[in-house]
Amino acid sequence: MRRYLGRKLLIYGLTFFVAVTVNWMIPRFMPGDPVSSMLSRANVAQPAAVEAMRAHYTAMFGFDLPLWRQYLNFWGALLQGDLGISIWLFPTPVSDVIVRAVPYTLGLLIPSILLSWFAGNRFGAFAARRKWLDNTVLPFGYVLTATPYMWLAILLAWALGIVAGVFPVAGAYGFDLRPSWSWTFIGSLAQHWFLPFASLFLVAFGGWAIGMRNMIIYELEADYVNYLRALGAPARLVRRYAFRNAILPQVTGLALQLGVLVAGALVTEIVFSYPGLGHLILQAIQNQDFFLLQGTFLFIVIGVLIANFVIDVAYVLVDPRTRTGMGGAA
Amino acid sequence: MRNEALHFALRNRKLVVGTVVILVFLVAGLVGPLMFDYGPNEYVGPPMAPPSGEFWLGTTTFGQDVFAQFLYGLRATFLVGALGGVLAAAVGMVVGFVAGYRGGWIDELLNMLTNIVLVLPALVVLLIVNAYLGVRSIGVQALFIGLTSWPWAARAIRAQTFSLRSREFVDLARLSGVRTPKIILREIAPNMSSYLFLTFILLFGSAILIAASLDFIGLGPTDSVSLGLMLNNAARWSALQLGLWWWFIPPGAGITAIVGALYVMNVGLDEVFNPKLREM
Amino acid sequence: MALKVTDLRVYYRTLRGEVKALDGVTFSVADGEIMGLAGESGSGKSTLAKSLIRLDGRMRHAGGTVELDGEAMPLSDDDAMDEFRFRKVSLIPQYSMSALNPTRKIGKMVGELLESRGERPDRAELERRLELVGLSKDVLDRYPIELSGGMKQRVVMVISTLLNPSLLIADEVTSALDVSSQKAVATTLLGFRDRGLVTSMMVVTHDISLVYQIADTIMVMYAGRLAEKAPADVLVNAPRHPYTMQLISALPEVGVRYEDRRLTGIPGNPPSLLKPPGGCRFRDRCPLAFDRCAEQPPFAEVAPGHFVACWKAE
Numbered sequence: 001m002r003r004y005l006g007r008k009l010l011i012y013g014l015t016f017f018v019a020v021t022v023n024w025m026i027p028r029f030m031p032g033d034p035v036s037s038m039l040s041r042a043n044v045a046q047p048a049a050v051e052a053m054r055a056h057y058t059a060m061f062g063f064d065l066p067l068w069r070q071y072l073n074f075w076g077a078l079l080q081g082d083l084g085i086s087i088w089l090f091p092t093p094v095s096d097v098i099v100r101a102v103p104y105t106l107g108l109l110i111p112s113i114l115l116s117w118f119a120g121n122r123f124g125a126f127a128a129r130r131k132w133l134d135n136t137v138l139p140f141g142y143v144l145t146a147t148p149y150m151w152l153a154i155l156l157a158w159a160l161g162i163v164a165g166v167f168p169v170a171g172a173y174g175f176d177l178r179p180s181w182s183w184t185f186i187g188s189l190a191q192h193w194f195l196p197f198a199s200l201f202l203v204a205f206g207g208w209a210i211g212m213r214n215m216i217i218y219e220l221e222a223d224y225v226n227y228l229r230a231l232g233a234p235a236r237l238v239r240r241y242a243f244r245n246a247i248l249p250q251v252t253g254l255a256l257q258l259g260v261l262v263a264g265a266l267v268t269e270i271v272f273s274y275p276g277l278g279h280l281i282l283q284a285i286q287n288q289d290f291f292l293l294q295g296t297f298l299f300i301v302i303g304v305l306i307a308n309f310v311i312d313v314a315y316v317l318v319d320p321r322t323r324t325g326m327g328g329a330a
Numbered sequence: 331m332r333n334e335a336l337h338f339a340l341r342n343r344k345l346v347v348g349t350v351v352i353l354v355f356l357v358a359g360l361v362g363p364l365m366f367d368y369g370p371n372e373y374v375g376p377p378m379a380p381p382s383g384e385f386w387l388g389t390t391t392f393g394q395d396v397f398a399q400f401l402y403g404l405r406a407t408f409l410v411g412a413l414g415g416v417l418a419a420a421v422g423m424v425v426g427f428v429a430g431y432r433g434g435w436i437d438e439l440l441n442m443l444t445n446i447v448l449v450l451p452a453l454v455v456l457l458i459v460n461a462y463l464g465v466r467s468i469g470v471q472a473l474f475i476g477l478t479s480w481p482w483a484a485r486a487i488r489a490q491t492f493s494l495r496s497r498e499f500v501d502l503a504r505l506s507g508v509r510t511p512k513i514i515l516r517e518i519a520p521n522m523s524s525y526l527f528l529t530f531i532l533l534f535g536s537a538i539l540i541a542a543s544l545d546f547i548g549l550g551p552t553d554s555v556s557l558g559l560m561l562n563n564a565a566r567w568s569a570l571q572l573g574l575w576w577w578f579i580p581p582g583a584g585i586t587a588i589v590g591a592l593y594v595m596n597v598g599l600d601e602v603f604n605p606k607l608r609e610m
Numbered sequence: 611m612a613l614k615v616t617d618l619r620v621y622y623r624t625l626r627g628e629v630k631a632l633d634g635v636t637f638s639v640a641d642g643e644i645m646g647l648a649g650e651s652g653s654g655k656s657t658l659a660k661s662l663i664r665l666d667g668r669m670r671h672a673g674g675t676v677e678l679d680g681e682a683m684p685l686s687d688d689d690a691m692d693e694f695r696f697r698k699v700s701l702i703p704q705y706s707m708s709a710l711n712p713t714r715k716i717g718k719m720v721g722e723l724l725e726s727r728g729e730r731p732d733r734a735e736l737e738r739r740l741e742l743v744g745l746s747k748d749v750l751d752r753y754p755i756e757l758s759g760g761m762k763q764r765v766v767m768v769i770s771t772l773l774n775p776s777l778l779i780a781d782e783v784t785s786a787l788d789v790s791s792q793k794a795v796a797t798t799l800l801g802f803r804d805r806g807l808v809t810s811m812m813v814v815t816h817d818i819s820l821v822y823q824i825a826d827t828i829m830v831m832y833a834g835r836l837a838e839k840a841p842a843d844v845l846v847n848a849p850r851h852p853y854t855m856q857l858i859s860a861l862p863e864v865g866v867r868y869e870d871r872r873l874t875g876i877p878g879n880p881p882s883l884l885k886p887p888g889g890c891r892f893r894d895r896c897p898l899a900f901d902r903c904a905e906q907p908p909f910a911e912v913a914p915g916h917f918v919a920c921w922k923a924e
Contacts, residue, residue, distance in 0.1 A: 015446045022455070026462055139594070146535070146590030148542045150561060151582025158570050158578070169570070227709035228723065230663050231770070232695030237726040241711050248713070256448070256482065263453035267543050271565060285461055285548055293461055300454050308449055320713060320753045 001316055001323050008312045012305045019301040023294050024074045049090050083298070084291030088283050094295035097280065102299070104172055105276030107193065109265045112200035113254070120208025121250055125243050127209065128216040137209065144206025149264035153199040153271035160195060167195045170273040196272045200264055204257075211253055215246035248319050255311040258304050338602045345598025351591035355584065359404030370394065370402040370555040381576050388576035391567045399555050400580050406556035407538055407588065410472045414537030417476025419483060419530045426487025427514045431495055440484075448481035453543055460549040468551045471544065475537045483529045490522050497521075524603040528596055535592040542585050557581035612776055612810040613639040613662075618674035620661045620685075629883045631657040633834040634674070636909060637917070639777070639827075644803055644811040646821030646842065648857075649831035652880060658831070659779050659814045661685060663701045679776050696727060700775035700808075704782040706766040710754040717750030720769055729773065739768045742805075743798055760791055767798060771807050778808040784820060796824045818857065822846055827915070830854050833880045833891040836909050840916040850912060850923040853892045890920070898922050 065073070077083075083094035127137040161169035173179070173188040219225065219242040228238050269278030277296050284292040316322045339345055368374050375389040382388070387396035429440035452475075459474055460466055494500060495518070503513045519526065544550060545558025546565070564570075564578035620632040632654045639645050649655040657669070662683070665671060671686040678698055684690040703709050711719050721731045737747040743764040754762060763783070771778060780799060784792040802808045815821045821828060822842050829839040830853065838851040849855045881891055889904040890896070896903070902921045909919045 011442065011445045012449065014442065015449045018446055019450060023458070026458055142593045142597075143586060143590050146539075146588075146593055147586045148539055148546075148558075148561075148582060150543065150546045150565075151578075151586065154561065154565065154570065154578050154582065158575065162570055162573070223703070223705040223708040224711045226705075227701075227703055227766070228711075230695060230701045230703065231723060232692035232697075232727060233723055234692070234726050237722060241714070244713050245711070259449075259451035259453065262451050263540075263543055266453070267546055270547060281457060282547060285457075290461070293458060297454050297458050300451060304451050305449065318713075320715075321755050 004316065004322050005309075005312060008309065012309060016301065016305060019298065020075065020078060021071075023298060024071060026294075027290065052091065053085065053087065078298075083295035086292045087289040088287040088292060094291050097292060098277070098295055098299050101276050101280050104274060105265060105269065105278070108196055108200060108269070108274070108276060109261065112197050112204060112265075113261055116201045116204035117208055117250070117254055120205045121212045121247060123205075124209040124212025124214075125216050125239070125246070128213045128220075129239070134213065138213070141206040141210040141213075144203055145210060147203055147206075148267075149199065149203055150267040150271050152203055153196065153268045156195050156199050157271060168192050169195065172275050192272075192274070196268045196274050199271075200261070200268055203264060204261060207257070208250065208253075211250060212246060215249055216242055219243075219246045248315070251311060251315050251318060255308050258307055258311075262300060262304060335602055339599075342598045342602055344594050345602060348591040348593075348595030348598055351587055352595065355404055355588055355591075356408060358401060359408055362401030363398070363405065365401075366395070366398045368395070368398070370399040374398075378572065378574055387580055388574070390563065390577055391569070391572070391574070396560075396577055396580065399560055400557070400584060402555045403557040403560055403581060404584060406468055406551065406554055407541070407558075407585065410468050410475070410541040410556070411534045411538040411588075413469065413472035414475035414479070414541065415530055415534035417473065418480040418533045418537065419526070421476065422480035422483030422529065422533075423487055423519075423526065425480065425484040427491055427518065429484070430488035430491025431510065431514055431518065433492075433495075437488075441488075444481045444484050444488075447478065448485075450478070452478040453540060456540065456544055457547065457549060460544060466549065466552045468554060468556070471541055471551055472537065475540050479533060479536055479540065483533060486529060487522070487526070490525055491518055494518050494521055524599070528599055528603075531592050531596045531599070535589045535596075538585060538589055538592075557585050612641045612643070612679060613812075614677040616675045616677075618658070618661065618676060619672040620657055620665070621670045621672045622657075623668050623670060624884075627884050628670070628672075630672075630834055630886055631669075631883060632661060633883070633886065635831075635836055636674075637829060637836060637839055639810045639812065641809050642803065643827060644800070644813060644825050645839075646818070646825035646828040647812055647814045647831065648816065648818050648821065648828060649837075650816065650880065652833075652883075653831040654834040655814050655831050656781065657834075659701075659781050659812065662777070662812075663695060663699055663779060664688070664691065696770075696775070697773045698775055699777045699779065700770045700773070702767055702770045702778065702780045702783050704785065706763040706783065707759050709766050710762060712754055715751055715753055716757075716765060720750070720772075723769070724772075736768070736772065739772065739807075740765075742801070743768055760787070760794075763787075763795065764798070767795075767802075771802055774807055776809045778802065778811045780811065780813045782814055782816070784815065784817065792820055793823075796820060800824045818846065830857065833886065834883050835891060836917070836919055837892070838916075838918045838920075839909075840913075840918075844913075844916055850916070850918045851892075851920045852896050852898050852922070 081095055083098070086092050086094050086097050089097055123137075124141075127133045157169040161167050168174070168191055172192050173185060174192075177185050177188055179185060220238070222242075222245070225238055225242060228241065265276070266278030266281060268274070269276045270282050273279060277300060280292060280296050283289065284296065363370075371394055373393045374395050375385050375393045377389060377391050377393040379385055379389040379393075385395050385397060387400060389395060390399075425440050425444060429437045429444075455478055456474055460471070463470065491514075500513060500517050503517050508516070541550075541556070542558035542561070545556050546562045548562055548566075550556055550559040550562065558581070560581040561578060564574070564581075569575075569577040615638065616636050618632055618635045619630070622629040622631050635654070635658065647655045647658065660666065660669070661671070662676065662685075665685060665688070676683045676685060678694065681694075681698075683694055683699075710716060714722070717733075717736075720736065724731045736750070740747055740749065745761060745764055745768070749757060749761065749765060754765075757765065767783075778799075783799075784795050787795065799811065799813065803811055813821050813825060818828065825842045827839060828842050828845045830837045830845070830851065832853050838845065838849060838854045840849070845854065846858060849858055879895075881887055881894065887893075889906055890899070893899045893903040898920075900921075907919045907921045909917050910924070912918050912923055
């Protein structure tokens with residue numbers, strides 16, 4: 001078990017290293033002088049700000065230094081939590097901007113991922129039992145997984161928000177409210193949260209349900225199932241065992257899908273102007289705020305790596321094979 | 331054997347329906363744009379016109395023909411899916427074959443690389459890269475999509491290669507001194523051709539979805555129309571608030587139909603290739 | 611009479627039509643008898659074994675009856691068959707290596723299986739049975755992946771016989787093993803019968819030389835029908851059916867399987883069972899065939915306990 005998790009940690013460490021290096025390299029690989037092109041593209045009105053930023057960038061990039069020195073400095077700044085200054089919200093440090101947005105993204109992602117995973121698995125296992133249900137659910141599930149996240153978000157916003165007028169379609173809370181611990185505010189928060197959550201949930205739900213349905217059908221053909229049936233074990237026990245075994249690849253699948261789910265959350269936030277990381281990315285792109293963009297990138301990578309590790313630990317808990325030192329799924 | 335596969339292929343409803351849907355959209359994308367004597371972005375009609383005999387899918391806030399944009403957009407969607415899918419499949423095959431066939435430290439190394447790219451969230455990497463590119467084209471978009479979405483294919487192909495590696499016919503080729511690339515090409519790849527094809531279809535679909543997300547965020551090709559860009563424009567110019575449903579429903583429905591058809595086709599093909607899955 | 615099978619027919623549904631895999635089979639197995647069941651693949655021996663325990667989705671019980679200890683078995687009623695399974699008829703499958711749920715400790719799995727059948731798990735008895743096959747009770751706290759292939763096979767043998775069934779079907783249990791393990795398995799099976807843990811046994815195999823060591827009788831099948839059944843010595847030393855004769859003469863030394871090598875001694879192939887020809891099915895490959903073979907010969911008793919389906923055997 002220790003070897004298994006150790007190996008995973010090594011990979012995550014390397015991944016982080018690669019991500020940081022890519023982040024450092026990209027501005028340097030692009031043609032032209034990144035500082036002036038950034039400044040000229042940035043929509044900054046105050047001359048003082050432009051000067052401050054030029055000084056900051058030059059210090060940050062350190063173009064007069066040898067490359068390896070620049071690279072080390074980049075790491076040094078990063079490890080101190082210095083991701084630069086945002087252009088869009090000058091002069092707020094990028095890390096502050098991100099920290100303010102993260103709770104919104106997590107608030108959308110964590111419930112939608114967990115609930116869609118649990119509900120999808122349950123439902124998929126249930127559908128696999130009944131032919132007619134299977135035949136109606138399957139095409140529906142495929143349509144859901146094929147739906148681009150933002151399109152479902154747009155449809156929901158249009159149908160439930162604009163046409164029916166049941167839910168608000170922009171922001172995380174009412175424009176007339178300020179964050180507080182009042183019921184009015186929390187109610188408004190929940191109202192604004194629901195549609196983005198629902199669209200993320202639905203697309204992911206379709207994928208999990210189909211995955212589980214296929215896994216269960218595969219497991220029900222397995223030798224251990226045939227043996228149990230030959231010994232007259234009731235369907236209840238057989239299904240319980242099949243579900244238990246089918247869930248394992250679904251846990252691995254959760255790790256594999258994280259990137260897609262995060263991407264889904266980003267575009268969904270954009271549709272609903274939800275003030276999470278997706279919204280930041282859009283603003284960063286529209287305002288040519290590269291520090292903000294790169295900081296968000298690193299933040300997301302770190303988040304995904306942590307989530308991956310959590311899933312690995314969960315996997316060890318559910319798959320005895322990883323615990324007995326016999327390997328199991330990589 | 332061939333005939334048998336064809337026999338089941340023509341009788342597989344999923345495969346037939348999926349293929350028909352794909353073909354309809356493909357033909358529409360290829361032939362459709364010829365119907366217009368104007369480009370997809372030209373202002374040809376009254377602004378915000380609902381669907382009519384003249385403009386089948388209405389017009390945008392600027393009076394562009396949504397139907398023309400849709401047909402041109404289909405081209406971009408298929409192109410990015412095909413190019414991105416082919417590239418990802420190619421990289422995945424090279425990595426998977428070499429890792430699975432050679433084993434040892436090469437396998438370790440490639441496995442490490444695969445895992446790293448696998449964990450990195452592809453869309454976010456693409457965001458960074460594309461944001462720095464001033465001018466973006468479909469080709470470059472497909473290139474980067476291909477370079478980030480191969481890992482799971484590589485993994486699956488590696489596992490398959492691994493199991494084929496010790497088969498008799500491969501041993502025989504090895505003993506008779508055939509070189510590695512030739513063994514992979516002549517002995518291993520043909521034996522998993524159906525599997526490779528299935529992999530390609532899934533990569534095709536996922537490339538389309540990734541491209542649509544990039545376009546929607548505003549990092550789409552700067553020089554053409556795509557279904558994702560249509561969604562981006564619709565959202566940017568408040569099509570929702572203005573109730574211009576004909577602007578944002580068709581592009582999303584198109585993507586969903588194409589990708590969904592690819593998935594269903596994939597399941598159908600799987601049933602044709604694996605007799606065990608055929609319904610009795 | 612432990613098992614009495616009368617005119618049993620089991621067909622496979624395929625896209626090309628029904629395959630008559632088991633086409634009118636009548637025989638019986640006495641109390642305490644170990645019967646070897648031999649034949650090429652496609653002879654119907656596996657179908658017969660499966661039919662007695664569980665028809666899979668493509669199989670159809672087309673006719674005939676099976677009685678176990680005087681009770682009729684409802685072959686086509688999957689739920690009603692559960693009453694027989696495990697308690698009265700049990701199976702040691704070909705796939706013993708993968709027959710155990712990989713995510714349950716073996717002891718827990720056995721406990722849950724017994725409880726689900728309404729039996730009270732008896733830990734002491736389970737441990738005693740394990741000891742009998744040379745396993746320590748520690749295996750109960752292990753996951754299947756922690757055991758070797760041979761150990762898993764022995765665990766499965768213990769589980770399958772736990773409720774002292776009247777009939778135990780061992781389906782190609784030795785085909786995946788090396789020669790010395792094959793011997794050990796054969797001895798263990800014999801031990802089950804001698805200790806009275808199972809009443810009778812049907813050992814399905816394509817290796818006559820192996821089953822010969824433990825079987826009291828051997829039954830040979832060909833193309834969905836019975837060819838010959840006789841005491842083991844008689845069948846091997848003085849077979850009467852031309853197919854059995856060729857089978858025995860083609861038999862190499864102990865342990866080598868003839869199924870892998872084609873039956874070079876017998877020209878031709880078994881007939882298709884989609885639309886099998888009338889009469890004796892071995893006719894086309896039989897050196898002794900004559901006019902009368904166009905009529906199906908009965909499975910007749912030519913000597914006490916020796917049944918042959920051949921006109922020339924009388």
